[in-house]
Amino acid sequence: MPAEPTDPTAPAEHPVRRRTVTSGGVDLAVFELGDPAKPPVLLVHGYPDTHRVWDVVAEDLAADHHVIRYDVRGAGASGHPRRLQGYHLDQLADDLFAVADAVSPDRPVHLAAHDWGSIQAWHAATDARAVERIASYTTMSGPCLDHVGHWFRRRFGHPTPRNVAQVIGQELKSWYIAVFHIPLLAPTAWRLALADRWSEILRVTEGVEPRPGHPAATLRLDAVRGIKLYRANMLPRLTRPAERFARIPVQLITLTRDRFVSPALAGSDLDRWVPDLRRREIDAGHWSALDKEASTVARMIRTFAADPEGGTSEPEDAVPAVSAAHSGKPFTGKVAVVTGAGSGIGRATALAFAERGAHVVACDIDRASAERTAELATLLGATAHAYRVDVTDGAAMDDFAKEVAQEHGVPHIVVNNAGIGHHGTFLETSEKDWQRVLDVNLWGVIHGCRAFGTLMTEAGQGGNIVNLASAAAYLPSKVLAAYATSKAAVAMMSDCLRAELAPHGIAVSVICPGIVNTNITRTTTFSGTSAAEQEARRSKAAGMYARRNYPPEKVAAQIVDAVLHNRSMVPVTAEAKIARTLGRISPALLRAAAKLNIG
């Protein structure tokens, strides 16, 4: 077998040391890099790879770690059991502990694993021995099969449309697993066609250029033998899942463009099994993560290994560390910017993100109100900062975005919420009123998307942009000419932007609240009315909104949900939903209703 201990073409800044560890009657080829006195990191590869898939990451980590890799049984330079039982997960976990015990007998190892390596490593991480032998575990693209079994059970037990969609989505991604169970088909395919074309397949689907050692020279045999991994474990684990809990810190790195493992599968129910869970995200594909994003992966492993409890955030080192009590909150370590955060929906949204662990940046044209929001967010356990920004000022928004990036990191979530109300027919509305409404409601959102969108695409970490439109965006009304126009433009702009940013892993959501009890009614202006009449109509509108009594907190909850599930379009209140449905059934009906003085 061509297992060269020192490959002259490898990026060999650190020399590779090789040894053999025997486990369960199979010789495992183990490769070490870096100073053995440094903290040990054990990297486990997937299918159909060898330890060389980690080359770039390992080289990076070797600077300050003792990096340990091995070819799992059946792959690369390691031996291969003849029988199917030899590939059982219990045996694979034993291999992992055998390597850790041989190379680092005195210190527990930091574990990081990818694909099938991650499946095996989960089995080890949820083993009783893990507490003594594994200091931390970073998992990518490979769930615990028992957790998956429970995941399917839950979704079959509650076949809501969303659950069914998630199951179908994952099955579409894992078609190959079924194929691997068909006798002869997969091995023959690998032997005759796939192995020769694998480099090409990786290049086209993942954008990964072949490098020495990857794909390995042993690919054909690795791929054929590795099929036994699936056959030995998939059915028993998925049909009779055990309850496996991890009692060590686990870092889940979700690859947002993974073609083989859906993010829902990789992590949605994990909180149940892992009390100490950290979630990270990289905008990368299944294999490209280990090449193109190798430095990001190495940095995340390094940071987590250095402080698995502390929760220093990645990749924004500027974000202050949060306490361990916050880990497990969905937005821990994420930066959320909210415009118009001094009141109403904006403030409720900022507080909702704060409660869920985000680092909140609250801005408003009224500094005092933004500071108040930041104060409340802090009391809810988050870190928060207040800024005074006028969203209608493009240059100021650019400066603001840069300042945020510099001081808190490039945001993961931007909520363009700032908006004003305006009431008046088209001909009543003066040019000045038109300009004011469009400046805040449309240009404010454009400036926010432009300033932060640019930074977010450059940072390449994905994220969410949420734009606040209104039910008026699709519900014409004679008396809301300027307001409805501005909100419809926001909706369309968001739809276009969504398409543009999708390849960057940035989701764009449009929120259409409807009638919500906020101070927007107290600041709404009315065209064609005297000051006294305006005041009277304001209080009448405020009264109507108060009686409707839909609290901004519920809108905030929908915004959080839209971010968590990358929803495109969210009508919030019942009237917003009904209007949307009616508009689809009969646009003429809504056009007729627009003649009424409603709004």
Place this chain on the structure above:
Amino acid sequence: MTFPYTSSDLDRFRELQQLAYDCAERVADWLEPGVTERQAAARLRRELVHAGVSDFFHVPFAWFGDRTAFRNFRTPLQFFPTNRRLAEGMPYVLDCAPVRDGYTADIGYAGRIGENPLWDLIAQDLRVYRELILREVRERRALAEIYASVDAQIARHGFDNRHRVYPGRVIGHQVTKVVERGPAGVTVFGFGVRTLQTLGRELIGERRHGRSPLWADGRASRHVPTPGLWAVEPHVALRDVGLKFEELLVVTDDDAYWLDDDLPHVRRWTQRADNADIRAADNEVLTTDAR
């Protein structure tokens, strides 16, 4: 209508309000983790009876934890004390309305067990509502308008209005001398029988004058404050932490003032201000020394 009370009447009202707050403070000192709402309310009642109270405008209430914010309250029955137990860090509210010799007090006392920074913030901010309400009553603005001003202030603070959960959404109600007819100490739906008689008479009588003895945000409250005594109870919350105070406001024919400024929540504000002054003075001394 002219102001119906003499200064000796007001003294009696003030004494009773002091007594009610004293009883609430004694119960608050006794509270500890593990005590239930029912135990606290029963203790409050015993303290009041021991102090000579014979009847109640309404029975004593105690709310712990998220019940101080009236979260998920659907029916008035949920106001009654439950077996919820106090725990470390929890906010609580005691509310009682003793009647003695026909004079009535109606007070609300908010507290917390252990540390709760959110509670501290709201407690401090309650001062704004006490000043706002007095200012606007003095300006003789309509009760419904003052209610809306309070709502706007609540929005600015980022809290939410919880007095709207009370029956009738009231932020306050008029208090009068109870005519002593019918059995003392007997309550129906939490209100004293004598109270109900008086309240019923007031509701009808005031209605004839286009006024309401209840202070809310509806049409019935679109009138200037009626001279007399008003129990005012702004109740605000953020998330699961709710606070209120309740005390008597004296509305005379041409002015208004709080019946008593020597109350626990007012002392808390002045103490804090004093401490801040002392700190400021200390700093001044330090900077002088440094020079």
